[in-house]
Amino acid sequence: MTESAVVSNQQTENKQAVQSEYPACRFSIAPMLDWTDRHCRYFHRLLSEHAQLYTEMVTTGAIIHGKADYLAYNEEEHPLVLQLGGSNPADLATCAKLAAERGYDEINLNVGCPSDRVQNGRFGACLMGEAELVAQCVAAMREVVDIPVSVKTRIGIDEQDSYPFLTDFVGIVSEKGGCRDFTIHARKAWLSGLSPKENREIPPLDYPRVYQLKKDFPHLTMGINGGIKTLEEMEAHLAHMDGVMVGREAYQNPYLLAEIDQRLFGSDTPMKKRRAVVEAMFPYIERELSQGAYLNHITRHMLGLFQNMPGARQWRRHISENAHKPGSGIEVLEQALAKIPAHLDV
Structure with a gap:
């Protein structure tokens, strides 16, 4: 079994254990x-x-x-x-x-x-x-x-x-x-x-x-x-x-x-950073686009991710103005991420 498979199995077991403890x-x-x-x-x-x-x-x-x-x-x-x-x-x-x-x-x-x-x-x-x-x-x-x-x-x-x-x-x-x-x-x-x-x-x-x-x-x-x-x-x-x-x-x-x-849920897993969540969406977005999905149908759910953070308005604006364009892909999100100040650990 590969290391990634071991990690995946452990995550599944941890998830099931937590969920069995709560309704x-x-x-x-x-x-x-x-x-x-x-x-x-x-x-x-x-x-x-x-x-x-x-x-x-x-x-x-x-x-x-x-x-x-x-x-x-x-x-x-x-x-x-x-x-x-x-x-x-x-x-x-x-x-x-x-x-x-x-x-x-x-x-x-x-x-x-x-x-x-x-x-x-x-x-x-x-x-x-x-x-x-x-x-x-x-x-x-x-x-x-x-x-x-x-x-x-x-x-x-x-x-x-x-x-x-x-x-x-x-x-x-x-x-x-x-x-x-x-x-x-x-x-x-x-x-x-x-x-x-x-x-x-x-x-x-x-x-x-x-x-x-x-x-x-x-x-x-x-x-x-x-x-x-x-x-x-x-x-x-x-x-x-x-x-x-x-x-x-x-x-x-x-x-x-x-x-x-x-x-x-009492999980000891560290909170995910906003940037990491955006980047974790990239493989999903690329898969969906290859199957005929439209970028803006996916990114509309992500517009509020940086709410109340510096650069949040620019993040929303860039996605709103570009995600609907024909042929748009994850570069739109990469460019939108660049609107968030790089020194922020978010």
Whole structure:
């Protein structure tokens, strides 16, 4: 066995040991439509070995009837969760089985997205009002796969935002559907009158309600989501919850992820430097470009890597102005890196 193979095997064993010590949801990056594609996930995985990554929500219709491969991912992305959108138990079971066969680590049912497009398809946050149906969906998926099936939901919808409504929903889905893993976005959703963006900002956060839910369902694994931006906030939530999920902050300030393994998983692996992360992306970028990918589809996820650092604006500008040009390659990133002062150990 080569030295590199020995190192790789040791890294795999260390990763598995750390992950077995904590619930899978201890730290996860939220699924976001049109953002958490496989390029984004590969980049995030370079920053954290142990973060649980999610696909953007994929509808059952797209998987079953679409012409594209909506289940494609890079092997390096594990642990990886497929988030499904749908409300037909049979279709969800079909997709869950396909995903399990492709090697996904978990299936997650979206019961939190409030967009009109999602509501018209009868899935997303509107399903909070149909707990029995959600239980049937979860049960159907659990029947055909051996991997976990989880639910991501809100604390309420419209005027149905009482604590008993929330506990009834979780109780029915866990008891009748067999769901043991939930991620709770600590805001309710307005199904009309607010855009998806406004639904992520306007309804007030209610962390104590989510903490109480965990207390009332101690046998369930629960993560919390919504408005979490710093490692200190994550650690505070983990005093009450099994896991934390971070959304927009992971995209706007991705270097936040570089300290996750050390702070939340007790890893003794040194934090990666920003420059090293960029250079580690080069082989992936060259491989993807050779297969027809566009550079800007990959680099758009990297724009915030140097946030609040000297040269960050020039880094973003150079990539934004050049990555979309035909034939552009890693030289764009090399030139952008040159905008960061060389004396900075970043």
